[in-house]
Amino acid sequence: MDRIILVAQQLAKEGKTPNTALIKARLPKNIPLPAIIQGLKMWQDNPNKQIEAPTEPALTGTTMHSVGGSIDEIINSKIAQAINPLKQEINELTLHIEALKEKIKSIPTTAVEE
Template identity: 30%
Template sequence: MSTPLEQVMAAAAAVAQSGHTPSLALIKARLSNKLPMPLLVEGLQRFKSLPESEREKLTQSEPRQDEAAPQKPVPTVEVLQQEISQLRQEQQQLKQEFAALQQRLAKLEGQQ
């Protein structure tokens, strides 16, 4: 695993390789994790100070974001319908419990 600074520099290299000028906004958008702004600034400055040959090495050694992230399976319609059904049942149960709590609270307030 690379350091956060190396991640910033690799993201800058990837932005440059895609034909754009690396900027803080583009780098931040490319990184999935939240990094502090001073770290982003330092990484961008270091990237800009690198010779062209070193910049190319950054993109070659760093795996692309879409390759590194495992693909999540897309749920089927049936699975989604089951989840919706379960959520509706839970919602009904919570409504009933809420109504019972309201009645109990009303009784307790009436006793005072």
């Protein structure tokens, strides 16, 4: 149940209203719908319940920890993966700009008389 409550809390933090479909989408496929409904009801009764880590054996190890830890860690990892190519492109463009500035500096300036 703790894992289901954690997912509901994360959805709420994202500004989404937790429901069975959203929760089911973030859980392993082997979680039965009645358990999701029960977990959602528990979250609705106490949305701010403090949960440190999932306690169900089926939800620890291969599901949560092997992916990289908490949902925040997974999100941060995905953001980093999306940003890294952009950072590389910015660095390349910066180098091109610097090269163009050097070329401009080397162009002789002549006064245009009118």
